[in-house]
Amino acid sequence: MKNFITIGTFDGLHLGHQHLFNLLEGRAAQHQQKPLALYFPLPPKTLQSTHPEMTVLTLPDEKKALLKQLGVPAQTLDFTRLRSLSPQQFFNRLLHHYDCGGVLVGADFAFGKNRTGSAVFLREVCADKNIPFEVAPFYTQGHEKISSSLIRKLLAQGDIPRANALLGRPYELTGRVIVGHKLGRRLGYPTANLDTGIYKILPLGVFAVKVRVGTRIYDGFCNIGFRPTVNTLNTILPLVEVHIFNFKQSIYGRKITVWFYEKLRNETKFDGLEALKTQLAADKQTAQDILKSCSL
Numbered sequence: 001m002k003n004f005i006t007i008g009t010f011d012g013l014h015l016g017h018q019h020l021f022n023l024l025e026g027r028a029a030q031h032q033q034k035p036l037a038l039y040f041p042l043p044p045k046t047l048q049s050t051h052p053e054m055t056v057l058t059l060p061d062e063k064k065a066l067l068k069q070l071g072v073p074a075q076t077l078d079f080t081r082l083r084s085l086s087p088q089q090f091f092n093r094l095l096h097h098y099d100c101g102g103v104l105v106g107a108d109f110a111f112g113k114n115r116t117g118s119a120v121f122l123r124e125v126c127a128d129k130n131i132p133f134e135v136a137p138f139y140t141q142g143h144e145k146i147s148s149s150l151i152r153k154l155l156a157q158g159d160i161p162r163a164n165a166l167l168g169r170p171y172e173l174t175g176r177v178i179v180g181h182k183l184g185r186r187l188g189y190p191t192a193n194l195d196t197g198i199y200k201i202l203p204l205g206v207f208a209v210k211v212r213v214g215t216r217i218y219d220g221f222c223n224i225g226f227r228p229t230v231n232t233l234n235t236i237l238p239l240v241e242v243h244i245f246n247f248k249q250s251i252y253g254r255k256i257t258v259w260f261y262e263k264l265r266n267e268t269k270f271d272g273l274e275a276l277k278t279q280l281a282a283d284k285q286t287a288q289d290i291l292k293s294c295s296l
Contacts, residue, residue, distance in 0.1 A: 001032070001033060001034050002099050002100065002101025002102070003028075003033060003035070003036040003098055003099050003100055003101060004027050004028035004031060004033040004035055004036065004103075004104065005036050005037075005038060005098060005100050005102065005103055005104070006020060006024045006035075006036075006038070006105060006106075007037075007038045007039070007094075007103075007105060007109070007111065008020075008037075008040075008105070008106060009039060009042075009043045009044070009148075010039050010058075010067075011056060011057045011058055011148040012058055012151050012167060013063060013066045013067070013070070014146055014147075014151060014166050014167045014168065015141065015146050015166060015167070015168045016106075016138070016139035016145075016147065018070065018168060019136075019139045020104070020106060020136050020139070021035075021037065021070060021072050023104060023134075024037065024072075024104050027102060027104055027132070031132055033101045033102055035072070035073055036074070036075065036098065037067065037073065037074040037075075038076075038077050038094075039067075039074055039075075039076060039077060040076070040077050040079050041060035041063060041064075041076050042059075042060060042079075042199065043055070043056060044079050044083070046199060047079055052199060053198045053237060054198070054200065054201050054202055054237070055199060056199040056200055056201060057151060057152065059174075059200055060076075061174070062172070075098075083113065084113055085112055085113060086112055086113055086116070087111065087112035087113075087116055088125070089112075090111050090112045090117060091117075091121075091122070095129070100131065101131060101132075102131055102133070103131065103134070104133075104134045104136060105122065105134075105135055105136070106135070106136055106138075107119075107135055107136065107138050108138075109122075119135050123135075141165070141166065146166050150166065151163050151166050151167060154166070155171065155203040158204075158263040159263075160203070160260050160261060160262050160263050161261075161262060164261070170259035170260055170296065171203075171259070171260045172257055172258060172259045173194070173196050173257070174196070174255055174258075175194030175195050175240060175255065175256065175258075176253065176254065176255050177194060177251050177252050177253060177254055177255075177256060178193050178194070178195045178252070179193070179252060180241070187273060187276065188277065188280075189243045189277075189280045189284070191241035192241070192242045193239060193241055194240040194241075194242060194256070196240055198237065202224050202240060203224060203263070204267060205224065205225065205265060205266050205267055206221060206222070206223050206224075206263070206264045206265050206267065206283055207221060207222045207260050207261070207262065207264060208221055208261045208262045208264060208287035208290040208291055208294075209221060209222045209242065209258050209259060209260055209261060209287075210258075210259045210261070210291065210294065211242055211244050211256055211257070211258050212256060212257040212259075213247070213251060213254070213256050214254075217296065218244045218245060218247055219245045219288065220242055220243050220244040220287070221264065221283050221284060221287040222240065222241065222242045222258055222260070223239075223240075223243075223267065224238050224239070224240050224241075224267075225238050225239065225267035226238055226239065226267070227239065240258075242256070242258055243280075245284070245288070259296060261294050262290050265283070
């Protein structure tokens with residue numbers, strides 16, 4: 001049985017991507033084929049950028065797990081092996097390596113060396129091989145096209161609820177807990193400092209979050225920024241600090257997952273640690289009030 005294929009980066013695996021996968025499943029069944037999503041673990045733009053920091057919504061492991069949750073049969077594409085292929089060479093690879101029997105792509109899809117392959121080209125070569133081909137229209141919500149770039153913009157603006165609505169789930173990040181300066185512990189708000197790598201998009205500010213440690217889910221708040229009150233950072237990447245409510249375990253070296261629900265405020269430079277401590281108490285109360293009505 002041949003594969004009815006879609007191809008893309010699918011950064012964020014948002015509602016538009018999910019709609020495409022639903023179409024793929026339907027077209028595959030219609031033509032008595034198997035659905036198959038071919039995807040790049042990291043966006044080619046990120047891999048080619050001289051400044052790839054914080055450019056990715058879903059890291060490779062996150063994307064793999066989400067595709068599995070969505071029930072999408074998928075295989076990864078190696079951009080380093082494909083970047084120099086002409087559109088015709090790329091199409092031939094689809095035919096022979098992936099046993100392609102049909103193609104479904106998004107409206108802005110391009111492929112091949114320097115993105116010189118277009119949907120027009122694919123339509124022509126598929127017609128020549130008598131292979132079904134379809135371009136899925138942009139998926140919209142409220143007359144607005146859902147896209148990875150829009151979600152990145154919303155996260156940068158701190159509009160977490162809107163970003164989550166377009167993702168179809170809370171925005172998440174996973175990181176390993178590392179040793180920090182232990183300032184939060186001194187203030188009565190111990191934090192788990194996370195190493196999330198260089199690619200993951202980190203919205204700046206203080207947020208109401210839920211946190212998975214092992215198999216348990218906790219409420220908390222998360223600060224992402226540069227610690228202006230104590231000015232202890234010398235890095236281009238912000239620090240991710242998560243305070244988990246009612247939690248006293250030592251989790252250094254473990255991976256935890258954080259889900260974002262609402263931005264509480266921007267990071268602020270306070271007039272001393274006592275003023276910061278007072279604000280953290282207010283942040284905790286606000287986050288608790290918000291998270292009462294939130295679920296995963």
